[in-house]
Amino acid sequence: MSDWKKDVEVLVHQGKISVPYSWTVGSTLSRWYCELRDNGKIWANRCPGCGTVFVPPKAKCIHCYLEPHDWVELPGTGTVETYTVVRYEEPAFHPRKAPFVYGLIKMDGADTCLLHFIDEVEPEKVKVGMRVEAVLAEEREGNILDIKHFRPLG
């Protein structure tokens, strides 16, 4: 019926899509990043309804749908809730060379976890429950990489 298909040399065309974007960061995250960039502080915000403290701060509470206007400064320390050692390379979008460690860090003074790198420790020695602190970048630009990574506390 379609025997001719078996004899076709099927071609592959290479392509690449590259489109620039300028994403506005919005008032909530802009305030958070400006505090981080200018004062080296990690802030969070609290829902006036249920009291949940979010970091990164949120424009609305996921539970109550209210605006969390109440801002609280965090000490920048936390506990590793979960982590992974990434073993594969993705040079186009990994800011680090593998192996490196991602952790979800339950931040002291907040009810949510912050995703970031865990470093200054052998990947094999990272543990759930480990106490960590934020290490800030020296040159800060107002984005998530203004936190360089988290490292074991003490």
Added chain:
Amino acid sequence: MERVAIIGVAQTKYEQNKPETFAELVYDVTRRALEDAGITKDEVDNVVTVSSDFWDGRTISSMAVQDSACAYGKDITTVEGDGTFGCLYGMMRILSGSFGVTVVVAHHKGTESNMNGITNCAFDPLVERKLGIDAVSSAALQARRYMTKYALKEEQFALVSVKNHGNAVRNPLALFPMEITVEDVMNSRKIADPLKLLDCSPVTDGAAALILAAERQAKKLSTRKKRVWLMGVGHCADAFRLGDRDLADTRALKAAAKRAYSMAGIVDPLKEIDVAEVYDAFSYMEPLWLEGLGFCDDGKGCEYLERGYFNFDGRLPVNPSGGRLSAHPVQVAGLAELAECVLQIRGEAGDRQVGEVNVALAHGVNGMCGQSHCVWILGR
């Protein structure tokens, strides 16, 4: 509410580097699903495609497959997500009273681009995306959280991969049928601890299509043997940001399952459901989702698995197709599950037929680490 039936199904073989274009894949499965239903394209007036613009590398990706999906001169609409949500949208449009016989068709060619790069783009560009996180590394965080919460071991997750690759040996459509051992999984290349290569589903190409019809039309157009009823559906989404969730908490899936069971009149899922296709994009997901679906208590999925409950010949065969671990065409996966459930109910599943099936469950996921879930109950 009028009932809706699936009256036709078709799937491609799932492969890597398939030589067909998206449109050729969509044409192949749409044509064969119509043939399976015993109808022509002229009887279709509602076409729902399921695709992702990022994966296709083109915007409004439905437009490019419109004629392949038999929507030329008709209406076409798209779901960007899993195929289970495409089926939901197709059914909703039928139940609106505005549409009749419906094609739901999904296509995916993961091997044409960079899977990790695309899933990285699912994360917030203002926060997490810059860190380089993707579907694999975020799943690894979820796997570790699940292990920590319930004191589970990597070897227990490995058993899911052994079971599902073994099931795939009976499925001629699967990409990676393999007889492997727990040791093979444990010794496979480390990807993102605790996940090894054989804990992860493969990048896959393929397509699947379903034909839906409301009861009156279904009975007119198709034979009793071909008709499988959509008895219940439920869907629910959790928080977008990983840090706002407990990744080992299946609250969204529990809510979705409760709605689907209630609509289908299911009281005891383990007793009443004969086969389940569950979204095992990674090995650990199968027991986690089985807990959320209420087949066992929280934290007990691995124990049930070890006792053989979910084996091909177990009390509830789970993923007799080989699951997503054996072939994972992302947006297609949920439609493939629904198609597999239809074949099981019709008794047409060939070597992978698990016996007589009256009630089947298909479970689809959208978003990272199972942010949202869609649960279907199908029956005779």
